[in-house]
Amino acid sequence: MPRGQGSSMTTREKPKVDQAVDPNENNPKHRRGAYLLLGLLIIFLHGSWSVYRIQFGNLPLPLDAKQAGKRGFSEASALEHVKYLTSLGPHPVGSDSLDLAIQYVYAVAEKIKTTAHWEVDVQLELFHTDIGANRLSKGLFKGKTLLYSDLKHVLLRVVPKYMPEAEENLILVSSHIDTVSTTEGAGDCSSCVGVMLELARGVAQWAHTFKSGVLFLFNTGEEEGLDGAHSFITQHHWRNSVRFAVDLEAMGISGKSTLFQGTDYWALESFAAVAKYPSAQIALQDVFRSGAIKSATDFQIYQEVAGLPGLDFAYTDTTSVYHTKNDKMKLLKPGSLQHIGDNMLAFLLHSAASPNFLKNAQQQKQENTEQNKAVFFDILGKYMVVYSQRLATMFHNSIILQSLLIWGTSLLMGGRSGLVSFGLSCLSIILMLIFSICLPVVVAFILPHICPFPVPYVANPWLIIGLFGSPALLGAFIGQHIGFNLLKRQLRCVYSRTKPGLTHNTREYVIDLEAERWIFKSGFVQWLILLILGTYFKVGSSYIALIWLVSPAFAYGFLEATLSPVRLPKQLKVVTLVLGMAAPVVSSAGLAVRMADVIVGSVVRVDRNPGGLPDWLGNVIVAVAIAIVICFMFVYLLSYVHISGKL
CATH class of the missing domain: 3.40.630.10 (Zn peptidases)
Incomplete structure (x- = not known):
């Protein structure tokens, strides 16, 4: 048989699933650059601060008599x-x-x-x-x-x-x-x-x-x-x-x-x-x-x-x-x-x-x-939203039921491998929270021993960014990255069994993309759990969990999800993150900054009998609060970092 005919037959017989592009040959820029990730972080932080300034710092002009x-x-x-x-x-x-x-x-x-x-x-x-x-x-x-x-x-x-x-x-x-x-x-x-x-x-x-x-x-x-x-x-x-x-x-x-x-x-x-x-x-x-x-x-x-x-x-x-x-x-x-x-x-x-x-x-x-009873909150200090608690409970229950049905159907379709991947993505949330809390808590214990003032950030609240915010963010990334690597190991076994025809480079590339998607979707699980607990205990501020769940999930479903089981996963779009985070940041980022400020200011009153409590207690309270806020607010953003190629 002539060589050209043999090559043509091989191409026709090869399944579509094996025609993934080798990242080292045709797509050299598949990994996100450090400047893009830094830009996303700056946009997120600047956007959050801007929302806070507009919502809580924009005061009317004073009038005289x-x-x-x-x-x-x-x-x-x-x-x-x-x-x-x-x-x-x-x-x-x-x-x-x-x-x-x-x-x-x-x-x-x-x-x-x-x-x-x-x-x-x-x-x-x-x-x-x-x-x-x-x-x-x-x-x-x-x-x-x-x-x-x-x-x-x-x-x-x-x-x-x-x-x-x-x-x-x-x-x-x-x-x-x-x-x-x-x-x-x-x-x-x-x-x-x-x-x-x-x-x-x-x-x-x-x-x-x-x-x-x-x-x-x-x-x-x-x-x-x-x-x-x-x-x-x-x-x-x-x-x-x-x-x-x-x-x-x-x-x-x-x-x-x-x-x-x-x-x-x-x-x-x-x-x-x-x-x-x-x-x-x-x-x-x-x-x-x-x-x-x-x-x-x-x-x-x-x-x-x-x-x-x-x-x-x-x-x-x-x-x-x-x-x-x-x-x-x-x-x-x-x-x-x-x-x-x-x-x-x-x-x-x-x-x-x-x-x-x-x-x-x-x-x-x-x-x-x-x-x-009603739920109430303002948006950027310009509009006030009020709706009944009964309506909120009905709406929350509807979203919870739909989310559980979607997750349940997806896991049934994914079989045992999908269930294990889901469990590992949930593990990444737990590890993220543990590491994010541990690192700033260590700083909280050390601070009274190296600083003449046990709570120096009360006079200058900006210090909490370096003292607690930075180690909390680093810890959140470390915990999530450990879960990311465990998830990759699981997916490697799955792909070697179900997609044996993929080249090594293509398989590793696809595994990275699949793991990234699971880590991104783990944020849905985190906020869904919070929404379930808030709805059960009738916490008025559960609307925050609703927004942080629905907006990114809608952006993901609209821009990323596919009904075709044959196509290999693609890299998450940056626009998915930007669109998904817009509503959550506008609705609650300013409140998160305000709550951090209130907690920092309240630390001076933790010890109502001066000398009765250890010096590190107030620091630990602030460190844990900052870590929890970072874990919940950065869960989607951090999922974009693990395949940057700069780690």
């Missing part, structure tokens, strides 16, 4: 009140400086009364409490009985003159005048008191159109154990007219005042509809109520003791100065008070003028059911 007008909110006017209160120094309960602060608030409230709209009735009271006992069933003060007496509060009630029923339907706006004994309290909570005084001035010009009244409570005794709110809600004669509560707090100083508690759907929807600069995160509520942050607010009293629906707002920037001598007015960022002032004024004008708002509040208080 002339710019705000008679009915607007002026940060300059509110700052005048903050300036005076902080000039008094620390003013805890029982101090002369607190008496001066109360007198000042009362004097400003009297001025508001005299300048109110002529169709508005403003009533002012200085309330002295009787002796009382405060015992809470949960939170920071769980199981403790706190006794109090002779507390003084300033109450300012604003109602329309010609609508008597408004007096029986009040929206409570509350904050506290007192501080702890170590700080002048610019953030906690003079800033909130200043905002409330300016809000009261503006509301007093609008209240003639209201269907409900607004009651401003400037209480004392909050720092002693939420005693001020408790004494009002159990002793004052206006308490039975309150239908809804808004609490203003600070667990830091400055920045955006974020809505972090209050899951009643109708109230959240009302706030979302009118807030000029929405900032709301149910994830902060989940963390706060878990007890991870050792703090409490008056909102607990209004919910637990009075059964009131409501909303709770707090500043969370620079949490390291919370309850310290560094809580000073110079740290207040321009626009911080304007942000919460504009939001709250718009909300109060809308809710007090609505004929249905307090009807919903009264109905919720009587029913006290879970049906009105």
Whole structure:
């Protein structure tokens, strides 16, 4: 037979599956370069930081009294009140400086009364409490009985003159005048008191159109154990007219005042509809109520003791100065008070003028059911998403069921080899988490021995990138790479048995690509497990797991998946990663940075009895938190590194 004919027959008889391109001959650039991987890392980190700056650092321009007008909110006017209160120094309960602060608030409230709209009735009271006992069933003060007496509060009630029923339907706006004994309290909570005084001035010009009244409570005794709110809600004669509560707090100083508690759907929807600069995160509520942050607010009293629906707002920037001598007015960022002032004024004008708002509040208080609970979060500080918890549970269950069906069908089709590969990809997740935690924890133990300050990153949070972030990222890569190599060994056995006709170079190339795909898909498993647990325990922030699961999975299915069992795998496209990560980064990267900042700032309060706990404990807490965040957020990105050819 002629040589040409023999060659032609060989080509026709060779199966298509063996016609894979040899990477060393026709595709020399099949491995990703170091510059591409570095570029992807920079894009991811810069994108995350940009989202954080837009979402939490973009503050409105502050207005003076002339710019705000008679009915607007002026940060300059509110700052005048903050300036005076902080000039008094620390003013805890029982101090002369607190008496001066109360007198000042009362004097400003009297001025508001005299300048109110002529169709508005403003009533002012200085309330002295009787002796009382405060015992809470949960939170920071769980199981403790706190006794109090002779507390003084300033109450300012604003109602329309010609609508008597408004007096029986009040929206409570509350904050506290007192501080702890170590700080002048610019953030906690003079800033909130200043905002409330300016809000009261503006509301007093609008209240003639209201269907409900607004009651401003400037209480004392909050720092002693939420005693001020408790004494009002159990002793004052206006308490039975309150239908809804808004609490203003600070667990830091400055920045955006974020809505972090209050899951009643109708109230959240009302706030979302009118807030000029929405900032709301149910994830902060989940963390706060878990007890991870050792703090409490008056909102607990209004919910637990009075059964009131409501909303709770707090500043969370620079949490390291919370309850310290560094809580000073110079740290207040321009626009911080304007942000919460504009939001709250718009909300109060809308809710007090609505004929249905307090009807919903009264109905919720009587029913006290879970049906009105909601999930809420903002996107880039510009849009607020609110939907019911019932809808969230239905949607999550649907995604979980579909994911399990897809994985189950794929594993059945893949047989034993597919099941083993799936198990090894899951092992890579476990190894990734173990190594990512171990390396920064080692640094956490060493740090107190080589540094004169056990927590140097509190003063400069950027240090956590080098101290904990870098070793955590290295550990995550090492753990995932070990799983990648184990997976390659398994696939090598499979391909040598099922694809014996492949050349050595082609087989190794295909094994790399197949292992990379399994490692990428292991990220789906990681977030699916988190979504299942969050849905089962009804964690509001489970929406984050949903986005991190659905978006990359959709991008992978749209750009990478094939229904042909004959074709060999191809290299994952970079566009798959970029498209798949866009929605997760926009929706939650800023929150991840904020949570890291809150955890770092909270480390200074881990040891409530200085010297009672080891120096390394706070470092370990931060190291583990950073490692977990990196493992979950970098799982997809790291899967692109293992066949870079530069390792």
